[in-house]
Amino acid sequence: MAEAERIIGTPEDPDVEGVDEGGSAAADAAARGGRGKRKILVLLAVAVVAYLLDLATKMIVVAKLEHQPPIDVIGDWLQFRAIRNAGAAFGFGEAFTVIFTIIAAGVIVVIIRLARKLHSLPWAVALGLLLGGALGNLTDRLFRAPGVFEGAVVDFIAPKHFAVFNLADSAIVCGGILIVILSFKGLDPDGTVHKD
Numbered sequence: 721m722a723e724a725e726r727i728i729g730t731p732e733d734p735d736v737e738g739v740d741e742g743g744s745a746a747a748d749a750a751a752r753g754g755r756g757k758r759k760i761l762v763l764l765a766v767a768v769v770a771y772l773l774d775l776a777t778k779m780i781v782v783a784k785l786e787h788q789p790p791i792d793v794i795g796d797w798l799q800f801r802a803i804r805n806a807g808a809a810f811g812f813g814e815a816f817t818v819i820f821t822i823i824a825a826g827v828i829v830v831i832i833r834l835a836r837k838l839h840s841l842p843w844a845v846a847l848g849l850l851l852g853g854a855l856g857n858l859t860d861r862l863f864r865a866p867g868v869f870e871g872a873v874v875d876f877i878a879p880k881h882f883a884v885f886n887l888a889d890s891a892i893v894c895g896g897i898l899i900v901i902l903s904f905k906g907l908d909p910d911g912t913v914h915k916d
Contacts, residue, residue, distance in 0.1 A: 760835050762844040763851065770852025774887040775859065778874040785876060797880045804864075804872035805884070821861040821869045824854045839911035842902055847909075849895030856888030 781802045785791065790801035831851045838844055857873050864871035875884040906914045 756837075756839050759838045759841060759844040762841060763831075763835055763838065763848040766845050766848025767851035767855065770849055770887070770891040771855045771859075774852070774856035774891070777876070777887055778856075778860070781874055781876045790878065799878040799880075800876050801878040801884060802874065802876050803884050805875045806870070806872045818869050821858065824858040824861065827851075827854045828858070834909055837910045840902075840907055840909055842898065842907065843909040846895045846898035846902065849891040849898070853888040853891030853895065856886070856891070 781800070785800060786802040788802070790799040792799055828851060831847050831854075834847060838847070860873040861871040862868055864874070866872070873886065873888075875886045875889070877886060877890075878884040908914065
């Protein structure tokens with residue numbers, strides 16, 4: 721029995737510590753992989769919610785609000801007014817629709833690549849917002865008139881003295897602001913914190 725204990729090792733046995741550390745490292749890696757998968761699920765869940773909300777609101781706007789007078793939400797300070805935007809977020813750069821379409825597709829590819837090393841919940845939320853928003857506006861650019869890669873995005877949220885925008889634009893801006901905050905705090909997508 722004593723010989724068997726020596727071969728298998730006991731918790732006090734120094735030889736076991738090496739085995740234990742190796743097992744612990746493997747367990748840590750497995751746990752990190754599991755946490756990484758959970759963060760990817762959070763990213764996807766946020767992206768799907770942002771995308772579906774954007775898609776649903778645009779369908780309602782096109783069906784009920786297009787070619788109709790604006791709806792006052794808060795007096796004339798906030799209205800719902802349907803417009804078609806061939807430019808970027810908030811109506812900028814209408815002459816570059818194809819370029820914005822390519823940029824949106826590029827952003828989606830970058831987010832998918834970043835997701836593989838994602839271990840931070842705030843980054844998962846931020847990237848999910850960006851992904852959902854980019855997909856929302858990309859869907860318009862691909863499937864709405866006047867044609868593929870040149871489609872006009874449906875915008876409808878119209879604050880006074882500001883550009884008209886949609887929920888996809890809001891998701892992109894919120895995701896971008898969150899990324900700036902996380903970068904200033906030194907938090908990387910892989911969960912590491914660094915101080916510059």
